[in-house]
Amino acid sequence: MNNRPYLMIGLPKGSLESSTLALFAKAGYPIEKSSRSYIPSFDDSALDGRFVRAQEIARYVEHGFFDCGLTGHDWVVESDADVIEVCDLIYSRASAVKSRWVICVPAASPVQTVADLQGKRIATELVASTRRFLAAHGVEAEVEFSWGATEVKVPDLADAIVDLTETGSSIRANNLRIIGEIMTTNTKLIANKRSWEDSRKRAKIEAIALLLQSALNASSLVGLKFNLPRSALADVLASLPALRNPTISSLSNPEWTAVETIIDHKLVREIIPSLKALKAEGIVEYPLNKVVY
DSSP states (O other): OOOSOOEEEEEEESTTHHHHHHHHHHHTOOEEOOTTOSOOEESSTTEEEEEEEHHHHHHHHHHTSOSEEEEEHHHHHHTTOOOEEEEEEOOOSSOSSOEEEEEEEETTOSOOSGGGGTTOEEEESOHHHHHHHHHHTTOOOEEEEOOSOGGGGTTTTOSEEEEEESSSHHHHHTTEEEEEEEEEEOEEEEEOHHHHHSHHHHHHHHHHHHHHHHHHHHTTEEEEEEEEEGGGHHHHHHHOOOSSSOEEEEOSSTTEEEEEEEEEGGGHHHHHHHHHHTTOEEEEEEEOSOOOO
16 A cells, blocks of 8 residues: 655644644644754655745645645735635634734824825735735835834834734734725635645545634534433523534433533533523533534
8 A cells, every 4th residue: 555645735834833733733633843844744644744934835835836735815815826725714823813914004194095105115025915905096106025023114114014913902002003904814725726636635635624624613612511400401492502402311310311512612601600500410511622514
């Protein structure tokens, strides 16, 4: 049997690296690597890969060096890469929400709208997309590449910046004001078109997508099970959330029943006291690794 790897994966190095490693581990694909290495070690003999900057992955997938990879939708658009977007994977180093590329100016700037950027200088890492956005709004401005720490470029080195934000806290901390939004973005699993046409590779990519998505689905959920007097069952079912319906099992004592459900972890703190008030016993909350819808 040929145990050589047949699927090459591009993994994001940098800010997404640790969260990507955690996601793959939860999905059942633990990855080992040293702090200085760019080569991951998989426990699946079908897989090989490299860690590279997220900004480069879409281009490497398009050209076929990687069969698939994880990168932001923004970098697919920025590089105009011709790839298959297999699925959304909404996670980041800080949160599980989509991020936004926004145009910012100093709070005291006279610039109020995108039209006011006519003839101005804008610093950003997202150069091509910014130029396309401005052109679509009939604005001519100088857009220059920023190597990082973009927030400090205004007002001395640029009139405005285009930067990525999740919560807006960095923008507020730097006394900046948003005047426009270029796009929203999140991590995606993308695939090379030729690899996607290969049935063996496609099946493997789809399996990885399923497990990564199921691991993300589980991140905000917990399992909850308990024993309950049958007389209180109707009251509990009327208010107990579940993916569909709770699982209800009979116990040896006909006056009691066992209930099991999956709920949002934020609701547990409200539900457990209510269950206890209804004489529930043996209440157990447990973490989930994967949830497949």
